[in-house]
Amino acid sequence: MKVSLFIPCTVDIFMPxxxxxxxxxxxxxxxxxxxxxxxxxxxxxxFNAGYRDQAKRAARxxxxxxxxxxxxxxxxxxxxxMVKHHYPELxxxxxxxxxRARELSERVYELSQFIVDVLGVTDVGASFxxxxxxxxxxxxxxxxxxxxxxxxxxxxxxxxxxxxxxxxNACCGFGGEFAVGFPEISHALVxxxxxxxxxxxxxxxxxxxPGCLLNxxxxxxxxxxxxxxxxxxxFLAGSMKEA
Amino acid sequence: xxxxxxxxxxxxxxxxKNEMSQIFLSLLPPxxxxxxxxxxxxxxxxxxxxxxxxxxxxxxxERMPELxxxxxxxxxSKGATVLxxxxxxxxxxxxxxxxxxxxxxxxxxxxxxxxxxxGLNEHLIKEGVDAFETxxxxxxxxxxxxxxxxxxxxxxxxxxxxISAVFLKKGIIKEPTTNPIELGKAVRVYLREKFRHxxxxxxxxxxxxxxxxxxxxxxxxxxxxxxxxxxxxxVAVMSLEKVVPTMADAMHMVRILCRNCTGQKISxxxxxxxxxxxxxxxxxxxxxxxxIVDNGRSEIFRDSxxxxxxxxxxxxxxxxxxxxxxxxxxxxYGFAYSGPMGxxxxxxxxxxxxxxxxYHACTLCGACKEICPAGVDHPSLLLIYRAREVSLKxxxxxxxxxxxxxxxxxxxxxxxxxxxxxxxxxxxxPVLHRLSHDGYIRNIPFGVxxxxxxxxxxAMPAKTFHEIWTERKHSPVTTSRKT
Amino acid sequence: MHAREEILGRMKSAQxxxxxxxxxxxxxxxxxxxxxxxxxxxxxxLSTQTGVVHQAxxxxxxxxxxxxxxxxxxxxxxxxxxxxxxGMGLRAFGEANHITVNTLDDLPDxxxxxxxxxxxxxxxxxxxxxxxxxxxxxIIFNRHQPRLASIAPPVHIAIIPIEGLxxxxxxxxxxxxxxxxxxxxxxxxxxxxxxxxxxxxVQFKGMHGPLKMIxxxxxxxx
Numbered sequence: 027m028k029v030s031l032f033i034p035c036t037v038d039i040f041m042p043x044x045x046x047x048x049x050x051x052x053x054x055x056x057x058x059x060x061x062x063x064x065x066x067x068x069x070x071x072x073f074n075a076g077y078r079d080q081a082k083r084a085a086r087x088x089x090x091x092x093x094x095x096x097x098x099x100x101x102x103x104x105x106x107x108m109v110k111h112h113y114p115e116l117x118x119x120x121x122x123x124x125x126r127a128r129e130l131s132e133r134v135y136e137l138s139q140f141i142v143d144v145l146g147v148t149d150v151g152a153s154f155x156x157x158x159x160x161x162x163x164x165x166x167x168x169x170x171x172x173x174x175x176x177x178x179x180x181x182x183x184x185x186x187x188x189x190x191x192x193x194x195n196a197c198c199g200f201g202g203e204f205a206v207g208f209p210e211i212s213h214a215l216v217x218x219x220x221x222x223x224x225x226x227x228x229x230x231x232x233x234x235x236p237g238c239l240l241n242x243x244x245x246x247x248x249x250x251x252x253x254x255x256x257x258x259x260x261f262l263a264g265s266m267k268e269a
Numbered sequence: 270x271x272x273x274x275x276x277x278x279x280x281x282x283x284x285x286k287n288e289m290s291q292i293f294l295s296l297l298p299p300x301x302x303x304x305x306x307x308x309x310x311x312x313x314x315x316x317x318x319x320x321x322x323x324x325x326x327x328x329x330x331e332r333m334p335e336l337x338x339x340x341x342x343x344x345x346s347k348g349a350t351v352l353x354x355x356x357x358x359x360x361x362x363x364x365x366x367x368x369x370x371x372x373x374x375x376x377x378x379x380x381x382x383x384x385x386x387x388g389l390n391e392h393l394i395k396e397g398v399d400a401f402e403t404x405x406x407x408x409x410x411x412x413x414x415x416x417x418x419x420x421x422x423x424x425x426x427x428x429x430x431x432i433s434a435v436f437l438k439k440g441i442i443k444e445p446t447t448n449p450i451e452l453g454k455a456v457r458v459y460l461r462e463k464f465r466h467x468x469x470x471x472x473x474x475x476x477x478x479x480x481x482x483x484x485x486x487x488x489x490x491x492x493x494x495x496x497x498x499x500x501x502x503x504v505a506v507m508s509l510e511k512v513v514p515t516m517a518d519a520m521h522m523v524r525i526l527c528r529n530c531t532g533q534k535i536s537x538x539x540x541x542x543x544x545x546x547x548x549x550x551x552x553x554x555x556x557x558x559x560x561i562v563d564n565g566r567s568e569i570f571r572d573s574x575x576x577x578x579x580x581x582x583x584x585x586x587x588x589x590x591x592x593x594x595x596x597x598x599x600x601x602y603g604f605a606y607s608g609p610m611g612x613x614x615x616x617x618x619x620x621x622x623x624x625x626x627x628y629h630a631c632t633l634c635g636a637c638k639e640i641c642p643a644g645v646d647h648p649s650l651l652l653i654y655r656a657r658e659v660s661l662k663x664x665x666x667x668x669x670x671x672x673x674x675x676x677x678x679x680x681x682x683x684x685x686x687x688x689x690x691x692x693x694x695x696x697x698x699p700v701l702h703r704l705s706h707d708g709y710i711r712n713i714p715f716g717v718x719x720x721x722x723x724x725x726x727x728a729m730p731a732k733t734f735h736e737i738w739t740e741r742k743h744s745p746v747t748t749s750r751k752t
Numbered sequence: 753m754h755a756r757e758e759i760l761g762r763m764k765s766a767q768x769x770x771x772x773x774x775x776x777x778x779x780x781x782x783x784x785x786x787x788x789x790x791x792x793x794x795x796x797x798l799s800t801q802t803g804v805v806h807q808a809x810x811x812x813x814x815x816x817x818x819x820x821x822x823x824x825x826x827x828x829x830x831x832x833x834x835x836x837x838x839g840m841g842l843r844a845f846g847e848a849n850h851i852t853v854n855t856l857d858d859l860p861d862x863x864x865x866x867x868x869x870x871x872x873x874x875x876x877x878x879x880x881x882x883x884x885x886x887x888x889x890x891i892i893f894n895r896h897q898p899r900l901a902s903i904a905p906p907v908h909i910a911i912i913p914i915e916g917l918x919x920x921x922x923x924x925x926x927x928x929x930x931x932x933x934x935x936x937x938x939x940x941x942x943x944x945x946x947x948x949x950x951x952x953x954v955q956f957k958g959m960h961g962p963l964k965m966i967x968x969x970x971x972x973x974x
Binding site for chain 3: 293296297312313314317318320321323324325327328330331332333334337338343347353354355359403404405406409422423424425426427429432449450452453454456457460461464465466481483489490491492494495497498499501509516517520523534535536537538539540541542543544545546547549550551552553561563567568570571573576
């Protein structure tokens with residue numbers, strides 16, 4: 027099986043450990059991923075800000091880099107959603123690129139989706155002595171329909187006590203430019219998310235979206251130091267026994 | 270209605286601090302959402318019920334001009350007069366003329382968003398025809414000159430003390446009271462006289478059935494039935510997209526609308542009028558005027574990218590699931606339509622330039638799209654408006670947008686060339702390092718301060734993933750267990 | 753005619769979109785209800801809206817029930833409407849109970865109707881349909897059935913022949929709307945009393961329409 031790792035820009039720049047964890051996880055499951063060094067970013071920040079012509083440059087580059095890969099896997103729901111759902115629309119006026127985008131959209135996966143649905147694995151050999159809870163990020167849940175998969179992976183962690191997060195599927199208030207442009211509303215939303223997390227008494231809040239992670243951890247660090255959220259990949263890779 | 274969409278941010282900030290608003294926002298949207306779920310679960314297959322509603326609205330979009338013609342033909346054949354208005358001014362004047370010709374001194378009004386959009390009340394009152402809102406929530410917003418807080422409960426958050434004060438001034442109550450039921454009953458008494466002597470009434474239209482020429486109104490209070498029954502002249506105002514192909518379709522949409530709106534399986538009253546009263550009938554209108562209002566919609570319809578906005582059935586379901594709305598309520602949106610449905614409609618009615626905050630104030634969470642029974646894709650529409658704003662900015666030639674565009678272009682170059690990307694990271698690192706303490710950045714004093722009002726950002730690690738990969742010679746797995 | 757042509761013309765110049773095929777739907781579960789189950793369902797649904805449901809085997813029994821209601825509600829004047837109201841013997845009912853009974857015979861015009869409808873203690877109206885799905889009453893308004901009688905008085909008593917009981921709305925809609933030449937000027941579905949929650953979400957009945965709704969099914973002839 028040929029697996030190609032797609033590292034989101036936020037991970038590349040701010041949280042490379044998530045990328046390392048994803049690599050380790052997939053390697054442990056014998057889906058030894060390759061990593062194309064000329065990858066950059068899916069272009070979502072530009073697209074969301076309305077800069078479509080500019081976003082197209084990123085899209086074409088992505089298609090060039092990943093175009094021949096059998097399975098493209100990323101530890102981010104929003105990035106996969108960008109490629110899967112928005113590339114064809116973005117490139118709709120360039121028929122040959124649009125065709126390539128449509129074709130590519132069949133081969134992109136969010137990490138937990140790939141591990142559970144394609145590799146058929148829910149127990150990665152991880153163990154954790156403590157309580158965990160899970161935040162359902164918007165794109166991964168609604169745009170990709172991925173919800174069971176992360177939960178199955180969490181359930182597969184020996185010893186981990188799962189506590190349901192109240193309003194787990196409520197938006198954390200990141201929204202990319204939203205957190206910068208509408209700080210008070212974003213604040214109100216991330217505060218709710220943090221409060222719900224703290225109320226679970228869980229040791230760690232797990233999630234699958236780097237953007238949410240920056241938002242929630244940034245808030246926790248400022249307001250509740252000692253409490254943390256963690257990417258599911260980092261959590262699993264850190265808690266698994268290696269072969 | 271006057272638009273104040275440019276005051277979004279300041280009004281949002283104000284509402285975030287308003288205790289009464291926050292209490293209602295913490296209870297109402299989740300409450301309505303639960304009621305909607307319960308209501309929808311009464312369908313044998315709720316998913317297919319939504320699919321059916323979406324298919325009906327998609328057909329309406331597909332066939333709108335022919336459906337409108339069919340509706341007009343059938344309504345006219347039953348004795349209704351159908352009038353078309355290109356814009357607010359035309360509609361308001363048509364309705365004013367009907368009142369003037371019949372020496373009408375006042376009208377009662379059923380709740381109608383299109384009439385709020387076009388500012389009908391203000392026009393009539395200015396020209397000497399008193400216009401009395403009769404839906405309790407609308408009575409209050411009319412008396413207090415407030416925009417709607419929520420599409421279903423426009424004044425639900427207003428403190429009873431404020432209602433009491435204005436009712437006392439207008440003589441609706443003789444003694445002050447903060448009891449909501451007493452206040453409501455006082456309005457019943459006050460308006461009963463108006464209904465009894467009514468010469469002309471104005472209502473909106475929830476659905477205009479093409480196959481029969483029938484207008485359908487959905488309500489709980491009875492003010493619309495009163496307004497449709499008592500006077501000799503009835504004016505029903507509808508925007509283009511209210512048309513629905515058949516009565517069977519209309520019944521399905523009634524089930525869907527009521528459940529998504531208030532969680533009810535059906536509202537107290539669903540009244541269906543086909544033409545004016547027949548000869549020999551003692552009440553009901555002798556004249557039924559149906560005013561079909563465009564006000565920008567035929568243009569919206571022509572634009573294949575935004576046409577789907579016209580699918581909206583005004584159920585308010587999107588308001589109840591929107592994380593942004595549930596923190597700020599209806600006022601910041603600054604027009605007759607709030608929440609996600611306002612965010613997708615107002616920019617098309619009022620202009621892209623005038624409504625920038627409306628289509629940026631969204632996290633693109635997709636909760637609205639998920640529950641929308643009409644099949645509107647709100648996030649996609651907002652992204653289209655953002656793109657249109659960018660292309661309009663370029664044409665302005667102003668300095669700031671030019672800088673923004675240049676930055677975006679530069680970033681896009683970085684996104685299409687790994688060497689530039691990696692170089693950019695290398696350059697950014699020391700800059701961010703200067704701003705960080707103990708591994709975290711607490712503020713960046715330019716461009717992105719908003720992020721730092723309540724949160725930190727991790728300092729850029731010593732290596733990007735690219736660099737880790739290169740350094741570890743194509744394999745970032747170390748022998749150590751620690752990551 | 754200018755505006756119409758402009759609006760329609762602009763719309764017709766648009767490129768048509770993509771219509772979705774109507775998905776197949778499951779029939780509503782109410783369609784399989786027996787008459788007994790429909791009555792139960794109707795009663796349960798209307799009761800949650802604070803409506804009250806009676807069953808009378810004959811018209812005479814219905815008048816007995818009316819007498820009890822009139823006493824309980826302290827009715828002194830009513831308006832009675834609907835084609836079938838004449839066979840009910842309501843004049844006698846009125847005389848026996850010192851209740852003024854107005855029918856359309858007494859009301860020459862709209863003003864007279866408004867006077868009575870807005871001052872009557874109750875509107876007693878025949879109704880054409882009862883829908884089990886939601887405890888909904890369906891009334892065709894015509895020259896025998898004025899609109900105001902069921903919306904203006906504070907109490908609405910609907911008398912419904914049991915043959916008019918249908919499981920879902922479509923049963924009534926098909927009857928009312930299928931003949932294009934015979935569509936009534938108004939047909940309304942009425943589900944319980946008038947209601948609102950517009951002030952502080954405090955719910956109450958009787959905003960502009962009736963405060964109370966009572967249904968009397970007539971189960972047989974006579």
